[in-house]
Amino acid sequence: MNPIQIVEAARPDVGPMRADEQRHVRERLFDVAMRAQSEHKPMEVRSPNTRRSNALRLGALGMLGAIAIGGLAFSATRDTGTSLNQATPDTEPDRTTTVTTEPERTIVVEPPRPTTAPTTTTTPIPGSATSPLLLPPERTRLDELRVTPMQLGGSTLMLRASDLTIIGLREADGLMPPALGPPTTDEAGGTVPIIAPREFNGFTVPEPNETGAYTANIACGSLTIAEGPGFSPFRLELDQLLQSMSVTHGAITVALPDRWQLISEGPSVNEFTFGLPVAVSGINIVVTLAQYPNGSIAEAAYGDRQYEPETFRGQPAWIHRSASDPGAFDLVGMLGTTAFRVSARDIALLELEFVLSQLLSGDVDEWIRRFGALPVEPDPDIRTCSAQPSFNVSS
Template sequence: MNPIQIVAAARPDIGPMRADEQRHVRELLFDVAMRAQTGHKPMEVRSPNTRRSNALRLGALAVLGAVAIGGLAFSATRDTGTSLNEATPDTSPERAPAVATEPERVAVIEPPRPTTAPTTTTPPIPGSAASPLLLPPERTRLDELRVTPMRLGGSTLMLRAADLTTIELREADGLKSAAPEPPTTDEAGKTIPTARLRKFDGFMLSEPNEAGAYTANISCGSLTIAEGPGFPPFRLELNRLLQSMSVADGAINVVLPDGWQLISEGPSVNEFTFGLPVLIGGINTVVTLAQYPNGSIAEAAYGDRQYVPETFRGQPAWIHWSASDPGAFDLVGMLGTTAFRVSSRDITLVELEFVVSQLLSGDVDEWITRFGALPVETDPDIRTCSAQPSFNVS
């Protein structure tokens, strides 16, 4: 199609003349006739709908069409990099049709659905690793206040037997054992029998005392085995433990029998104790708290007591209920890196948790600031044995 055809195709249809324009033309023609009769020079009349004006319109449209076509051609040459007269053949190799492949699937792990179940997380309690000592509130009357120095070269071991009883062993460096004393006689000349000793691998034991503690006769230092009163001497479970122990060159080796469990082990440390009077449910009682910074549950629990598992502030603990004093108990556990023992009576564990939560977190320096310098051990170090290793449990 040539430009003329393009312009002709783009030319709008011209409809009939409007009535007002027809009236205008008639008035002009009438004016021309009147002027011709009077001899005046005829007036030049220009009508927008004459053939001449239509030709001019067509010419203008043709020019505009040519300019538009030229603009399109110029734009096409800029896009292809060639002119309208120069055609560049497509020499690129035939491209294979793209094969539709299935997109890779990404495994998405959905987050867990929200739950309304109550949480078991407990708030942090004073006495954490950063503050290993609890202190009573300021300006509070105390029932007891003392610091007990650690035993030189000592350590403690806490075990649970297969019958669920607890047994503790404590050792300390000391003097070499003296030679056995010869038997003595009474006034009548009769020989007084000495305590019967039972021999084991590297140590000997006599009958237990009233508190249920056995004192071992070893070459150097001391060794005590305690399980509390009320048990027959050398009962079956205890005898199994003694048969699995050996003492040689100061080393105390313990091979746990089947069904036995190691609860705790640790060296001797200083003991910080205070008694706090409290009023619970209209009843006055005293909560005594003994603390062992960097200590162990075995150190806190040592004595003539049997312990059973308990939970305190959401953490594992051990408790001893007194048989002779109903309502009294001893509770041992850990607060951060500090072992503790709480002794009280006529108070529930929930109430005890509240009392402990009211204590202040601190450290040994703050204890000294409030209550004075720690006591200095005045007893001379008279140990004659080399440092005795702690227990070797396997």
């Protein structure tokens, strides 16, 4: 119901106006109209000043005032409700942004649980001519870190004998083997006889040491033959190799016997080694990685260990498993132009592949940037021979 309807409903019932009052109103209206046509001045029109008409006017004005007040109240109520529904501004204080630094890593990777799945992956791994080194992730605690300088004028051979055993040969320039010492005595005070070295073509070889290594006596430089402990001195296969060798004017010639194989050959290079802490199935171990940029498997494998063929990341490799420490092994192979040796225990080869895949691609310059300059060559150059030893292998 609009305000006009409200006013109409509130008007009192008024009877018809008397005839003389109607005539008086018509005369006044006619007079007003005539004056409007002749003059431009408005004229105040008054209705007869009767008590009844005054009462009616006051009643109508009162109703209009009540309606106006009610409309204002209704409008105020709507405005208040709208303002209450508006979102209040956020009065919380400004939040400050804090910058946190990454903590040092103590456990580098979490390899998958052991599996018997075959090693079939052939995904490339850093270690090429442009990236010859694998480096640990940044901010990683290392168990070991060292650089071993190369041996002056040295080179190494890795041979496989006809009985499938591994024999390593290493030569170096200008370093003479130690001379034989005086006779030693046993516990009873008796003299231990010195076994004369065996003579071969241009060199002599004494008895092996406790690690199974033979140090040959040559005119200048050094020559060592190593096969590891547990073998009889001068066994048949080793004697075959020594009989096939000759040393002439510093050159070492090796004519491989029948069913012998040359596995690897290469010069001496710097060795870069670090020990990487790793968690394997909740057990903390250390994986030690030695790398030889532009080196050879022969350099990485040389020592008192016997190796067997293995496949690692889809590539040929060689592995030595410890008889005295079950679960421990040494693995050698190539990553691009870099030879490597991994020493670890209680980790499967598939897990070891995962560990190496987490390492960073780098080079010698990056190693120096992170870990400092390479060590200065500790030994002076004492080479005095005009003709230096070197290997010449033929089959």
